[in-house]
Amino acid sequence: MSTPPVIAAIVPCYNEEVAVGKVVADLRAAVPEMTIYVYDNNSSDRTAEVAAAAGAIVRREERKGKGNVVRRAFADIEADIYVMIDGDDTYDAAALPEMIRTLREGPYDHVLGVRTQPEGVQSAYRSGHELGNKGFNWLVGGIFGDDVSDMLSGYRVMSRRFVKSFPAASREFEIETELTVHVMSLRVPQAEVPVGFKDRPEGSESKLRTYHDGFRILNLVAQLIRHERPLFFYGILGSLLLLIALIIGVPVVVEFFQTGLVPRFPTAILAVALGVMGALAWAVGLVLDGVLKARRESSRLNYLLHRPPA
Template sequence: TDILSGYRVFSRRFVKSFPALSAGFEIETEISVHALELRMPCAEVETPYYARPEGSASKLSTYGDGWRILSTILTLYRIERPVLYFGTLGGLLALIAFALAVPLALTYAATGLVPRFPTAILVTGLGIVAALCLFAGLILDTVVRGRREVRRLFYLAQPAPPGGA
């Protein structure tokens, strides 16, 4: 149930299809995402857990490793789900632009003037960047789907281990 610990066994198919991009503790996150994205068979096997021997010290750094794993998760999120990533970013920028535009529009409707011209330029820029983020996410999603299909076909092209999976 914990993707960051445990003993891992990989099939030859998995190893041949896995593009290892990380080198540290965060590789476990990358392995799990790769297996999920390609719909690979996975199983958990209960193993006994023992307390750390007296006098031994952990090599893990709670905050350092945590930040590296969080960074890897965000990077994989951007790479594997670009519509959600860039759509969320574009939505936030559009929301900020809208919040800044409402007082400008109310002032313009009441007086016929735009007294805060720099804010109007900022609103326009934020709106353009928000639209660009959304379209970048849509285009990248098409690219990701194609790459995922190629990775899946490469995985399936490797001979299956005897007995399944």
């Protein structure tokens, strides 16, 4: 008889005393055998006390930011299956058994909870968050060549080999974007499961700042493109520089052949400089593309060190 998998839930929390008790209770009801870890991220209220009273194992991460919590939890917790869910009681914990079943039967390494709402129910999204999420889904999916329906969802089920191969470099709410790109770049098997999504309970406030966090995520996407698609990134940059060099340099060359003179000497120097920079950008892209392949091979080998979900 096979040994049942060890399942661990990671619940990042900051000032969620209103919601965290219900989140822990709902998770316990959904998957009774699961160990629930609540990470108190420097809360100033009774979040830790409420979580402990509800039966969770409470740990503290002093560095502010959800990314720091996930980084710490992924390093410290040993399990076969990892669940990540926000502590604000907006996700339907009852969907968790289906997500875990999907992961094990696939077998998949990453199951994303895609937020859905019944028809006629007012959206729990802020309008800016919903629009931004759709835009990031389109942008990241297009660049990395894989479809994703809800890349900013904080509800995920992951295998051990996925978690232990994930570098977790982000500090704050960009962690979901980094997780999504890791799925795409490592090309691990994944699936999506619709999950219920609702408003926060009364007295609980969102920590997201639409524009501030949106720009942070956009900046992370740009950095991930540079790191995960260097030939694409530097190729576009190099091509733009070469195009500008041609546009401003061709008239100078034509005039030289017609008159034997270079009256616009500064323009000629600028065109040459831009051309050299464009060629260098392409060279950097090619070198980093080779480095990327070596890094992905290393990540893949690290991923293969761990057994698949069973």
